[in-house]
Amino acid sequence: MIFSQSTGKLSGVTFVVTVVLAVWFALVFLLGANGAFVRPPEVPPLPILLGATVPVVVFMAAYLGSATFRAWILAADLRLLTAIQAWRAGGLGFLALHAHGVLPGLFAWPAGLGDIAIGVTAPWVMLALIRRPTVVASRPFMIWNLLGILDLVVAVSTGALSSGFIAGLVGEVTTAAMGRLPLVLIPAYLVPLFIMLHLTALFQTRRFEGRCENFHQP
Numbered sequence: 001m002i003f004s005q006s007t008g009k010l011s012g013v014t015f016v017v018t019v020v021l022a023v024w025f026a027l028v029f030l031l032g033a034n035g036a037f038v039r040p041p042e043v044p045p046l047p048i049l050l051g052a053t054v055p056v057v058v059f060m061a062a063y064l065g066s067a068t069f070r071a072w073i074l075a076a077d078l079r080l081l082t083a084i085q086a087w088r089a090g091g092l093g094f095l096a097l098h099a100h101g102v103l104p105g106l107f108a109w110p111a112g113l114g115d116i117a118i119g120v121t122a123p124w125v126m127l128a129l130i131r132r133p134t135v136v137a138s139r140p141f142m143i144w145n146l147l148g149i150l151d152l153v154v155a156v157s158t159g160a161l162s163s164g165f166i167a168g169l170v171g172e173v174t175t176a177a178m179g180r181l182p183l184v185l186i187p188a189y190l191v192p193l194f195i196m197l198h199l200t201a202l203f204q205t206r207r208f209e210g211r212c213e214n215f216h217q218p
Helices: 004-033 046-065 067-074 078-099 105-131 133-137 139-161 185-216
Strands: none
Touching (some): 004 067, 004 185, 046 067, 046 185, 067 185, 078 105, 078 185, 105 133, 133 139, 133 185
């Protein structure tokens, strides 16, 4: 729990984070609209890779470097953050786009099925947290979050490999569509955002475990 004297600071962090998320979304949208993420098939998709990784690096730097931001992260409502992951059931769209020849199977199948698995199970994990808050320190909860991150890493990796810069790996259908609006919002905004949600859960798991260890010490 966060002490009452910190409420003002945490409210300020909430405002700043809200503004940053809005500006970040607008920046990705504007860059996507201007084709900044589009690269020729023979060139590695570095803009999308940077879009998916730089926000996570900034998040980690803020968590490690700011005590106030760290307190805000550790006070976040995991029930809400877990529920947000249910949106990933929309990974079914990757499979639909593959069926219509828009995305290659090398990317669509692992990314789609992985997202569906996390999205479908998210409500059950949320219910477990509601019924028993100590689930946050359980191994299944930790594994679920690690698998959620792994799914996103696999999606970004297969997406990059399927962009066409490796000759013969994919056919005529590449992940070029992921560099254009509206799909570019997924790797450059939603993927790093979902990773941050998983990291927040893991940080809280670690803190809870540390408290339990201290409690049981003689």
